Amino acid sequence: MQWIECRVHTTHAAHELIAQLFITHGANGTVLEDSRGKDFTPEPWTDIIGKPKTEHLPTDGVVVKAYFPDDGTLEATLSAVKKDLVQLEVTTNQPVAQTEILLTTVHEEDWAEAWKAYYKPVQVSETMSIVPTWESYEKRREDEHVITMDPGMAFGTGTHETTLLCLQALEHIVNDGDTVIDVGTGSGILSIAAAKLGAKAVHAVDLDPLAVQVAKENSEANNVSERITIEQRDLLSESSNEQKADIVVANLLAHLVIALAPDIHRHLKVGGKLVVSGIIKQKEQEVIDVLKQENFQIDDVLEQKDWVAIRCRLTEVGGE
Structure with missing residues (x-):
């Protein structure tokens, strides 16, 4: 083609x-x-x-x-x-x-x-590495999680700052048996990472049919497809998943995170954790203010170059 x-x-x-x-x-x-x-x-x-x-x-x-x-x-x-x-x-x-x-x-x-020519294996967090499908690779530590990726026509290598920040955040919050929702999954890399970190079920959504196809292929290549459901949906509002998750991750642009914030309650348990990324530094405070208005307690802000990711948790409805 x-x-x-x-x-x-x-x-x-x-x-x-x-x-x-x-x-x-x-x-x-x-x-x-x-x-x-x-x-x-x-x-x-x-x-x-x-x-x-x-x-x-x-x-x-x-x-x-x-x-x-x-x-x-x-x-x-x-x-x-x-x-x-x-x-x-x-x-x-x-x-x-x-x-x-x-x-x-x-x-x-x-x-x-x-x-x-320039996509090589790279360690992206303390325990995770991304390896292209055509490269041979051996783990360098027993607890290393290797994510095999093929960028395909529409997606990059998974090493953009916004993705790295999400991967690093997930590494510290995903526990065995957790349920995770990945909003705007793209290549599926965050869903795959969550599954490899111990999540028992991951529900991924994306508007782009090509993203859905690529995410399914990548989840199969990483032998985690049985724990990942991928749907072509409009963010969370049209998701068919009615069960509330332990974690929601959304690597989107700031204005989409702001639009999404009021809807997350329907999909996240009280005390559940939210990771949002794709936020330029200039928009950080604006996003934080909206999250606080929606009863999220800010736990941490991760930074890399001009980008930030915000890690927070949903408090009891009615206040922090």
């Missing part, structure tokens, strides 16, 4: 907005190439085996790459995207695109080979 790669060079302040804009217009996935990756400083416990290449990263800002199927509708889609980019500049009162949208035809098989 052929895909069209749409590439925009933008700023750190605007890259998430542009990525979301592409998704809104039907992109089957986005990839962010961040210039700050050249200066990556690992955490003390991090050990990158065969350090990923950084030559492809821009020297400044972020390159956002979105992928659309080459099915004849791209011209109309790009017209709508360009219109929204102009509106985005008006709304934010700042330039968001440093270049025009550049187009490249990508064959699915070429994509797979390209990833292999």
